[in-house]
Amino acid sequence: MPHPAPLRTEDGLKRLVAFTDAVVAIAMTLLVLPLADLAAELRGQKSLGEVISTNSAALVGFFISFAVIWILWRNHHQIMENFRGYNATMLNLHFVFLLAIVLLPLATALISNEHVHWADAAYIVVLGIAIGSLIGISRQGVRDPDLVVDDEQVRHSLAGWAGIGTIAALAAALLVTLLFPSLGSWPLLFLALPGPLEAILTRVRGG
Template identity: 45%
Template structure:
């Protein structure tokens, strides 16, 4: 009896990416549900400006998480543009990444609860795992060129592949959140330094 051999087709790769895109779309949609629930609860509220003022932290959390998930998807999209196939490891790395995407709406809801300690630590930790899994996807592809497209653009991407800046800054943000639990989501501003750090790392390599 012949052993089972799992096929790796281009159609299977396309389905993996389509599934990932669908999960991201659902996660983005789920982010707005807390705001919808609040709007339904405040049925006597006749001033939109007052509603926003009363729930500004929920609005801010929604905008931050929307931007975070969008940025994660954009980086995933830019990375996968250079892939033409997948293997079991890449499949599992996507599982980890998608798990963080699914958790982020919950982490956002927890972050909105100002009375819950370490909510910001949980949120930033989930974000850090998401960034790390994206970096791992890219590194795995670079280490296994048979999974990548054979073109000049991919060759340049492999040489100048970034992401460490985001990982360094999210780690710093996590440390700040642990040391200063009351900092809420403000440590995430450190992520603005990710691109400059990536540029420094790139110059150091060359």
């Protein structure tokens, strides 16, 4: 006896997005826990300047990861605005995306600890998994046009390869990190390159 096709409703899509939003919010909140632990362990530091100077690595890691998770959520939000349905592949890709999101606070804590080797490389890999899953979710709109809203501009946008430049930048950052581990988190600055380059290419193509 053939099994009935699984039901994919708009309410199901809303629940998927709401669940994703909740997990992202929790992950962003968890980022502050290592800082709270640091505050509880302060000894003999009387000024705010001393606290910031002593714990600068942890503070920078917090702000970077908070911004990174925010950007990942914003991109996810923009992608899902184009969809009116979902499929099994999108569901599985959300699992991968959320796994990477909840691992980011751990990866952040690791890069804040100078005694953990290759923590920066692990952080980059986790970030690459999150971005790769978003690209995969977006591509489902190309593979199954019935899943996206009936708008030509939306279809054209999903048909592009947005995010590939970011993956390339992460690959370059990972390579530099593996070759020069003493650089710490500085190779993540490669992530600033794809946006301006894509803007320039868009203008050139438009001209």
